[in-house]
Amino acid sequence: MSKMRRQKLSDAAAICGGLLASNSRDEAVWYLKCRALTAEQYVDESEMEEEGVAEILLDSNATADMPRPGTSLNRPMTRAGGLEQGMRPMTSSGRPVTGFLRPGTSSRPMTGQQMDVSTAMRGPRPGTSRPATALGREVRLGTASLDSGGGAAFVDTDRLDLKRMAKRGALAAALVEYLLYVERNPRKALELAAEATAAADFKDWWWKARLGRCYHKLGMYRDAEKQLKSSLKDQDMLLTHLELVKVYQRLDLPNTALDLLARAAVRHDGDARLALASARLHEALSAAEAAGAAYKTALALDPTNVEATASLAVNYFYADQPEVALRYYQRLLQCGASGGAVWNNLGLCCFYGGQYDMALGCLDRALTAAGDDIIGDVWYNIAQVAIGMGDVGMAYQALRVASTVDTNHAESFCNLGVLEMRKQNNDSARVNLLRAQTLGPWLFEAFYNGALLDYRTGNFQEAYRQCQRALELFPEHSECKELMDTLAALFAAM
Amino acid sequence: MPADDTHEEKYDDNNSTGTIDPPQWPGRDRLNWLIYLTFVRRDFKECMSLIEQQLRAHRGLCEYPLYAKGLLLRMEGKIADSLLLFQAAICLNPDSSTYLKQVGRCFYLLGKHKAALGVYDQAEKLCSEDWEVWHNKGLCYTYLRHNDAAAAAYEQANSICRHDATFLQLGRVLQLKGDAAAAVAVYEEALEFSPESSELLTALGLLHLGAGRGAQAFDCLGSALTHDARNVRAILAAGSVMQDNDDMDVALVKYRVAAVHAPNSAQLWNNVGMCFYGKGKLVAAVACLKRAQYLDPFAWKVNFNLGLIHLGTQQYASAFHYFSAAINMNPAHARSYAHLGVALSRLDDFDNACAAYDKALELDGGDATTVLNYAIALCANDEPERARALYERLTRLMEDGAGYAEERDADVIAQMLALQRTLGLGLEAHQ
Incomplete structure (x- = not known):
């Protein structure tokens, strides 16, 4: 004990x-x-979980193929007057870069593209594997821990007498948790929970919430919604709210989820998790200002929350206030979250704040602290700093290093292409840009630069094609539009 | 543009139907008028279905539908496909210069300039008095970097028939050859021919601006803006002239119009930043310039301007960084070195400051401000002899016509007097 x-x-x-x-x-x-x-x-259930490949492919819950602007998570850029893409880089899924790496936000194929297996399998880092399904990952974790736990399973689930267990409240509660988290057998848990609810005359909120969770795990979201709602009617619990929000998210009803969060926040003021959840939703909808406000609330409620601090820092950074962002990153360091990424961001803030010596020092530390996944980014940023200081040679070297340590770093190839363009090496520029386009089909810069290169060398057909791709990715880019108009006029001229 | 198209189209149409003998192939040209009509109405869908219908009926052996389909496909950006169609049309009617010209145009659009030239040579044999052939030959030569041949081709085209486009291209080629005066002459001639072309006016204005003729440039740009109020290039250039005349508020209004059309233009943000600098709003200026730097990290002028502002706010170390970045990107700009010298001497790095001043004077010996600053720096570091030599050089420069020190003359003279006094004192002490 x-x-x-x-x-x-x-x-x-x-x-x-x-x-x-x-x-x-x-x-x-x-x-x-x-x-x-x-x-x-x-596992903390209030976190969002990753959507597996199979779930994306077999997504039967999508309510409408063409949702109205601003009502769906799948079409983040449809909201008018949102973020300016030219000022802020995008992740592979077409969302602005967030300050905090979360599963689930990182790779959802865009609706504009064809949803095929190749795009789904290609995450932001093809080197890391992606679980085939979310459930599959849980199963894998489960088996691993059971092996290390030593031999046979603790409870033989197949031989349990569920009816008998359901009558004994506390034991059943422990058992259903065990089934969910250790056995990863939501179907059995569902049976048990159903029996237990019946035993409690359909009045116990806890069992209803468990039922909802089981339905959720099994992918029966409408049933889960029903159970969770009725559980909330019996007893107003924070965790149940969060779980219901998760279900709405899966059903692609972000605005309903936001309403629910707002209502819950009135009842449970003083809890950072609600604010965080609504901030994430706003962010997924590309509403940066609303997200920033929500993160601020979260931070006021929980001053050591890493996610809120990092997200706020990124928001300030891209709003041209690197000094303020610098303060937040310092705060992060004080909170104990030190890693390559934090040092890297500190370096960038210093650089844009004009403190060159500090910037290089921070990036240096980032290089030593960085793991394989972000070391390419760090070198890429070193190249940026070098360009800012006018040292093109160093920038070139840094980009070369970035593209060698991380051979899938599309941004580096894109910038290498641009540098080659400036040196008038049109052929190697084209090769680099092509590489960037295949590795990073979400980078409109690569396509625009390719179009520009082809336009200058007179290959209008190729320029037209690439410009079209760039405009698909970023329909508001004024330079692209101008190039497109010029090309169209050339084609139409007799 | 569409108006021009229709005229030429009509002409072409008559030509192509005229060359075929109607009694021989009855019905083959029956629907040509309808295809033409739908085409100029931009009813492309209907046009395409008509064409397909005709092509099916005659198994692809009717040239006008082939030709029209080629034009349609090219408008959609499928140049290679349209090339095939035009070539098929040529097979049916090898004597038509219209089709040859279209084939040449396709080659040109595909970036195969040599092949295009070959086709145009052929077309020239069929009809030597065609403005279009010569103009397009000029375009190909430009891309192949045969500037002289290109200029000759454009002139030939102009002698046949004058066009805005040809004038613009000719001016551009002359500029590429470095013959600015000739380019100005060409543009002025073109403006006599079509005084309302905002593109011509903008090009001429930019040339004037580059040559330092602010008033003339402003006239041209102003009239360019009256014809096309949303021309971003003209707005930027006109704004910069206003800035030169210390008319910051009007310039800012102009830039606000431009910002709607080109929100990501580094030049625009640079100019806005310098407007704020001129109005004394340093924080806003720095913010704008930083944004310009973010958008175009290779623009040395942005770095130079940032350096200027930091120099003005006495942040010499930052100023040094920006100037050195500007120098790295453009090593031929004398003022960068001069200001770098100022920053270094303020940072008490006398030797390097001297090196920077020397380099600045080597690049541009006639800059009075540089000489003056150098002299002051020398004087402050106990080198009165060299300072005195420089002072004499400065007085010579001022007598020659005041060098480059246009608007800050009063300031410069006050500094000179101060220097004279200090030097005089220094000499006395020495004696």
Whole structure:
């Protein structure tokens, strides 16, 4: 018991295992072991989870193919008067770069493109693997931990008498958690929860919430919504709200989710998680100002929240206030979140704030602290700083390094192409830009620069094609439009 | 543009139907008038279906529908396909210069300039007095960088029939050859021919501006703007003339119009920044210039301007960075070195400051401000002899016609007097 309180979960489970071996009918010990194992495997459900490839491909929940602007998560750029793409780089899914890396926001294929397996499989970093389905990942985690836990499963789920268990409230509660988090068997959990709700005369909010969670896991979102709503009617709980929001998100009803969050925030003021959730939703809808305000609320409620701090910092950075962003990043460092990415961002803030010596120092630290996934970005930023100081040679070298350490770094290839263009090496510029276009089909810059290059060398057909692609990605780019008009006039002229 | 098109189209149409003998192939040209009509009405869908109908009926052996389909496809940007169609039309009627010209145009659009030239040579044999052939030959020569041949071709085209486009291209080629005076003459001649072309006016205005003739440039740009109020290039140039005349508020109004059409233009933000600098709003100026730098990191002028502002706010270290960046990108600009010298001497790096001043004077020996600043720096560092030599050089420069120090004359003279006094004192002490 005391081990359990001190969070030494595996020890606690082992001791309970020993006790159970001697007395296999001791329910108190059984309960304790169940709780310990569950707590070991517990995942914070309020976080968003990643959508697997199969779920994207077999998305049957999309309500409309052509949603109205601003009502769907899948078409983030449809909202008029949103962010300016020219001022802020985009991630691969066509959303502005966020300050905090979360699963789920990173790679959803754009609706404009064809939804095929190749785009779905190609995440932002093809080097890292992506789970085939979200459930698949959980299963994998589960098996791994069971192996390390040693041999046979603790509860033989197939032989459980669910009806009998459902009558004994506390034991059943522990068991359903165990089934969800350790066994990863939502179907069985669903059965148990259904029995338990029936046993509690359909009045217990906790069981209804569990039912909702099971439905959610099984992908039956409308049923989940029903259960969670009725659970909320019985008892107004924060976590249930968050779970319902998640369901709405899956159903692609972000505005409903936002309404729900607003209502919940009135009841439960003082909780940062609600503000965070609404900030994420705003961000996914490309409404930066609303997201910023929500993040600020979250930060006021929970001053050490890393996600809110990082997101606010990025917002300020792209709003031309690098000094303010610098303060937030310093705060992040004080909170203990130090890594390559933070140092990298600090360096950039220093650079745009005009403190060159500090900038190089920070980027240097970022290089030592960076893992393989962001080291390409760090070198890329070093190149940016070098260009800012007018040192084109160093920029060229840094970009070369960036493209070698991370051979899939499309931005580096794009900028290498631009540098080659300035040196009048048209052929190698074209090669680099082509590389950037194949690696990063979301970069309108690569297409625009390619179009410009072809236009200058007189290959109007190719320029036209690339300009079209660039305009697909960024329909408001005035230079692209101008080039397009010129080309169209050339074609139409007799 | 559409108006021009229709005229030429009609002409072509008559030509092509005229060369075929109608009694021989009855019905083959029956629908040509309808195809033409739908085409000039821009009813492309209807036009295409008519064409397809005709082509099916005659198994592709009717030239006008082929030709019209080629034009349609080219408008949609499918140049290679349209090339095939025009070539098919030529097979049916090898003597038509219209089709040859279209084939040449397709080659030109595909970037195959040599092939295009070959086709145009052929077309020239069929009809040597065609403005279009010569103009397009000139375009190909321009892309192949045969500037002289291009200029000759344009002149030939102009001798046949004068066109705005030819004048513009001729002016551009002359500018490429570095013959600005001839280019000005060409543009002026063109303006006599069509005084309302905003493009011609803008080009001429920019040339005047580059040669330092502000008033003339402003006239041209002003009339360009009356004809086309949304021409971003003209707005920027006119704004910069206003800025030169210290008319910051009017310039800002102009830039506001331009910003709607080109929000990501680094030049625009640079000019807006310098407007704010001129009005003394330094923070706004820095913000605008930073944005310009973000949008175009290779623009040395932005760096130079940022350096100027930091120099003005006595942040010499930052100013040094910006000037050195500007020099890295454009090593031939004397003023960058001169200001770098000022920044360095303020940072008490006397040796390097001297090196910078020397380099500035080497690039441009006639800049009175540089000489004066150099002299002051020398004087402050106990080198009165060299300072005195420079002072003499400065007085010579001022007598020669005041060098480059146009509007700050009073300031420069006051500084000179101060220098004279200090030098005089210095000499006395030395004696």
